[in-house]
Amino acid sequence: MDHLKRGVPNWLLFLFFGALIGGGIKIIFLQGFLKEDPYINYRLKTGALYVSPKLSIIPLRTSEAIQKGEQIYEKVCSSCHGAYGSYKSGLVGPSLSDSQWLHSNSEKKIGRLVLNGIGAGKSITGQLMPARAGASLSDSDVWSAVYFLSSQNSSIQKDSTSKK
Ligand code: HEC
Numbered sequence: 001m002d003h004l005k006r007g008v009p010n011w012l013l014f015l016f017f018g019a020l021i022g023g024g025i026k027i028i029f030l031q032g033f034l035k036e037d038p039y040i041n042y043r044l045k046t047g048a049l050y051v052s053p054k055l056s057i058i059p060l061r062t063s064e065a066i067q068k069g070e071q072i073y074e075k076v077c078s079s080c081h082g083a084y085g086s087y088k089s090g091l092v093g094p095s096l097s098d099s100q101w102l103h104s105n106s107e108k109k110i111g112r113l114v115l116n117g118i119g120a121g122k123s124i125t126g127q128l129m130p131a132r133a134g135a136s137l138s139d140s141d142v143w144s145a146v147y148f149l150s151s152q153n154s155s156i157q158k159d160s161t162s163k164k
Helices: 002-007 010-033 040-046 063-081 107-116 139-152
Strands: none
Protein backbone atom coordinates (compact mmCIF):
# COMPACT_ATOMS: atom_id res chain seq x y z
CA MET A 1 0.00 0.00 0.00
CA ASP A 2 2.76 2.39 0.99
CA HIS A 3 4.43 2.31 -2.38
CA LEU A 4 1.08 3.03 -4.08
CA LYS A 5 0.29 5.89 -1.77
CA ARG A 6 3.61 7.53 -2.48
CA GLY A 7 2.71 7.94 -6.16
CA VAL A 8 -0.57 9.78 -5.47
CA PRO A 9 -0.19 13.13 -3.72
CA ASN A 10 -2.88 14.11 -1.22
CA TRP A 11 -4.04 17.13 -3.21
CA LEU A 12 -4.80 14.85 -6.15
CA LEU A 13 -6.84 12.50 -3.92
CA PHE A 14 -8.64 15.54 -2.54
CA LEU A 15 -9.42 16.77 -6.03
CA PHE A 16 -10.63 13.34 -7.16
CA PHE A 17 -13.01 12.72 -4.25
CA GLY A 18 -14.04 16.38 -4.22
CA ALA A 19 -15.08 16.09 -7.84
CA LEU A 20 -17.00 12.87 -7.14
CA ILE A 21 -18.90 14.36 -4.20
CA GLY A 22 -19.46 17.68 -6.00
CA GLY A 23 -20.78 15.81 -9.04
CA GLY A 24 -23.14 13.82 -6.83
CA ILE A 25 -24.50 16.94 -5.19
CA LYS A 26 -24.97 18.59 -8.57
CA ILE A 27 -26.91 15.60 -9.91
CA ILE A 28 -29.17 15.51 -6.86
CA PHE A 29 -29.93 19.21 -7.18
CA LEU A 30 -30.39 19.39 -10.93
CA GLN A 31 -32.34 16.15 -11.32
CA GLY A 32 -34.18 16.33 -8.04
CA PHE A 33 -35.13 19.50 -6.22
CA LEU A 34 -34.54 22.00 -8.97
CA LYS A 35 -35.91 19.88 -11.80
CA GLU A 36 -37.40 21.98 -14.51
CA ASP A 37 -41.13 21.44 -14.95
CA PRO A 38 -41.43 20.01 -18.48
CA TYR A 39 -45.05 21.17 -18.74
CA ILE A 40 -44.43 24.75 -17.68
CA ASN A 41 -45.41 26.24 -21.04
CA TYR A 42 -48.54 24.14 -21.26
CA ARG A 43 -49.49 25.05 -17.70
CA LEU A 44 -48.90 28.75 -18.23
CA LYS A 45 -51.05 28.62 -21.35
CA THR A 46 -53.94 26.66 -19.86
CA GLY A 47 -53.64 27.58 -16.18
CA ALA A 48 -53.66 23.87 -15.33
CA LEU A 49 -52.30 22.87 -11.96
CA TYR A 50 -49.81 20.09 -11.58
CA VAL A 51 -51.52 17.23 -9.77
CA SER A 52 -49.54 14.56 -8.01
CA PRO A 53 -49.47 11.49 -10.25
CA LYS A 54 -50.59 9.07 -7.54
CA LEU A 55 -52.59 6.03 -8.42
CA SER A 56 -55.58 5.37 -6.20
CA ILE A 57 -59.29 4.72 -6.77
CA ILE A 58 -60.33 2.79 -9.86
CA PRO A 59 -64.09 3.14 -10.48
CA LEU A 60 -66.26 0.30 -11.71
CA ARG A 61 -66.80 -0.14 -15.42
CA THR A 62 -70.39 1.06 -15.61
CA SER A 63 -72.22 2.58 -18.57
CA GLU A 64 -72.31 5.87 -16.63
CA ALA A 65 -68.51 5.77 -16.28
CA ILE A 66 -68.14 5.11 -20.00
CA GLN A 67 -70.50 7.97 -20.88
CA LYS A 68 -68.64 10.31 -18.57
CA GLY A 69 -65.41 9.09 -20.16
CA GLU A 70 -66.67 10.02 -23.61
CA GLN A 71 -67.41 13.57 -22.43
CA ILE A 72 -63.98 13.80 -20.86
CA TYR A 73 -62.36 12.50 -24.02
CA GLU A 74 -64.09 15.06 -26.21
CA LYS A 75 -63.51 17.90 -23.78
CA VAL A 76 -59.92 17.19 -22.71
CA CYS A 77 -58.15 14.49 -24.69
CA SER A 78 -59.37 15.44 -28.17
CA SER A 79 -57.38 18.68 -28.12
CA CYS A 80 -54.27 16.53 -28.59
CA HIS A 81 -55.63 13.13 -29.70
CA GLY A 82 -58.29 14.38 -32.12
CA ALA A 83 -62.00 13.65 -32.42
CA TYR A 84 -62.50 9.99 -31.55
CA GLY A 85 -62.59 7.64 -34.51
CA SER A 86 -61.88 10.05 -37.36
CA TYR A 87 -58.50 11.43 -36.28
CA LYS A 88 -55.35 9.93 -37.79
CA SER A 89 -52.58 12.42 -37.06
CA GLY A 90 -51.75 16.12 -37.28
CA LEU A 91 -52.23 17.30 -33.69
CA VAL A 92 -49.84 16.70 -30.80
CA GLY A 93 -50.74 13.15 -29.78
CA PRO A 94 -51.23 9.88 -31.64
CA SER A 95 -54.66 8.48 -32.56
CA LEU A 96 -56.20 6.37 -29.78
CA SER A 97 -58.79 4.71 -31.98
CA ASP A 98 -56.42 2.58 -34.07
CA SER A 99 -54.69 -0.60 -32.95
CA GLN A 100 -51.17 0.84 -32.86
CA TRP A 101 -49.81 1.52 -29.41
CA LEU A 102 -46.53 3.28 -28.71
CA HIS A 103 -46.58 2.36 -25.03
CA SER A 104 -49.11 -0.28 -24.12
CA ASN A 105 -52.54 -1.58 -25.03
CA SER A 106 -53.29 -2.66 -21.47
CA GLU A 107 -56.08 -0.77 -19.77
CA LYS A 108 -54.22 -0.59 -16.49
CA LYS A 109 -51.02 0.72 -18.07
CA ILE A 110 -52.95 3.24 -20.16
CA GLY A 111 -54.61 4.53 -17.00
CA ARG A 112 -51.29 4.88 -15.25
CA LEU A 113 -49.80 6.61 -18.27
CA VAL A 114 -52.56 9.23 -18.23
CA LEU A 115 -52.29 9.70 -14.45
CA ASN A 116 -48.52 10.11 -14.55
CA GLY A 117 -48.23 11.82 -17.91
CA ILE A 118 -45.46 11.19 -20.40
CA GLY A 119 -42.33 13.17 -19.58
CA ALA A 120 -39.27 13.78 -21.69
CA GLY A 121 -37.61 10.56 -20.48
CA LYS A 122 -40.57 8.39 -21.52
CA SER A 123 -41.82 10.08 -24.67
CA ILE A 124 -41.44 8.10 -27.87
CA THR A 125 -42.43 10.82 -30.35
CA GLY A 126 -40.61 13.57 -28.44
CA GLN A 127 -43.97 15.21 -27.61
CA LEU A 128 -45.10 15.24 -24.00
CA MET A 129 -48.38 14.50 -22.26
CA PRO A 130 -48.99 16.33 -18.99
CA ALA A 131 -50.06 14.29 -15.93
CA ARG A 132 -53.85 13.87 -15.89
CA ALA A 133 -53.83 15.55 -19.31
CA GLY A 134 -52.96 18.84 -17.58
CA ALA A 135 -56.61 19.24 -16.66
CA SER A 136 -56.71 18.31 -12.94
CA LEU A 137 -58.88 15.29 -13.71
CA SER A 138 -59.74 13.11 -10.73
CA ASP A 139 -58.65 9.48 -10.66
CA SER A 140 -62.16 8.42 -11.52
CA ASP A 141 -62.24 10.86 -14.48
CA VAL A 142 -59.04 9.34 -15.82
CA TRP A 143 -60.32 5.78 -15.49
CA SER A 144 -63.65 6.74 -17.04
CA ALA A 145 -61.77 8.03 -20.07
CA VAL A 146 -59.85 4.74 -20.19
CA TYR A 147 -63.12 2.76 -20.02
CA PHE A 148 -64.50 4.88 -22.84
CA LEU A 149 -61.43 4.08 -24.97
CA SER A 150 -61.61 0.34 -24.27
CA SER A 151 -65.36 0.31 -24.93
CA GLN A 152 -64.63 1.64 -28.44
CA ASN A 153 -61.28 0.09 -29.25
CA SER A 154 -61.13 -3.70 -29.14
CA SER A 155 -57.34 -3.68 -29.39
CA ILE A 156 -57.20 -2.50 -25.77
CA GLN A 157 -56.79 -5.32 -23.30
CA LYS A 158 -59.44 -4.99 -20.65
CA ASP A 159 -58.26 -5.26 -17.10
CA SER A 160 -59.62 -8.52 -15.75
CA THR A 161 -60.13 -7.14 -12.25
CA SER A 162 -62.62 -4.52 -13.46
CA LYS A 163 -66.29 -5.44 -13.70
CA LYS A 164 -67.77 -5.71 -17.16
C1 HEC B 1 -51.39 18.26 -24.17
C2 HEC B 1 -51.65 17.23 -25.12
C3 HEC B 1 -52.30 15.94 -24.64
C4 HEC B 1 -53.49 15.79 -23.97
C5 HEC B 1 -54.46 16.87 -23.51
C6 HEC B 1 -53.67 14.35 -23.81
N1 HEC B 1 -52.62 13.68 -24.36
FE1 HEC B 1 -52.37 11.67 -24.40
N2 HEC B 1 -50.59 11.89 -25.36
C7 HEC B 1 -50.04 13.10 -25.75
C8 HEC B 1 -48.81 12.83 -26.46
C9 HEC B 1 -47.92 13.89 -27.10
C10 HEC B 1 -48.61 11.45 -26.45
C11 HEC B 1 -47.46 10.65 -27.09
C12 HEC B 1 -46.25 10.65 -26.16
C13 HEC B 1 -45.12 9.81 -26.69
O1 HEC B 1 -44.61 10.11 -27.77
O2 HEC B 1 -44.71 8.85 -26.03
C14 HEC B 1 -49.76 10.88 -25.75
C15 HEC B 1 -49.95 9.54 -25.55
C16 HEC B 1 -51.08 8.99 -24.99
C17 HEC B 1 -51.32 7.58 -24.86
C18 HEC B 1 -50.37 6.48 -25.30
C19 HEC B 1 -50.67 6.13 -26.74
C20 HEC B 1 -49.89 4.94 -27.25
O3 HEC B 1 -49.83 4.80 -28.48
O4 HEC B 1 -49.35 4.15 -26.47
C21 HEC B 1 -52.56 7.41 -24.31
C22 HEC B 1 -53.26 6.11 -24.00
C23 HEC B 1 -53.08 8.74 -24.07
N3 HEC B 1 -52.16 9.67 -24.50
C24 HEC B 1 -54.32 8.98 -23.53
C25 HEC B 1 -54.82 10.25 -23.26
C26 HEC B 1 -56.10 10.49 -22.64
C27 HEC B 1 -57.08 9.40 -22.21
C28 HEC B 1 -56.23 11.83 -22.54
C29 HEC B 1 -57.36 12.62 -21.92
C30 HEC B 1 -57.74 12.28 -20.57
C31 HEC B 1 -55.01 12.43 -23.11
N4 HEC B 1 -54.19 11.43 -23.53
C32 HEC B 1 -54.79 13.80 -23.21
C33 HEC B 1 -50.58 14.35 -25.55
C34 HEC B 1 -51.75 14.61 -24.87
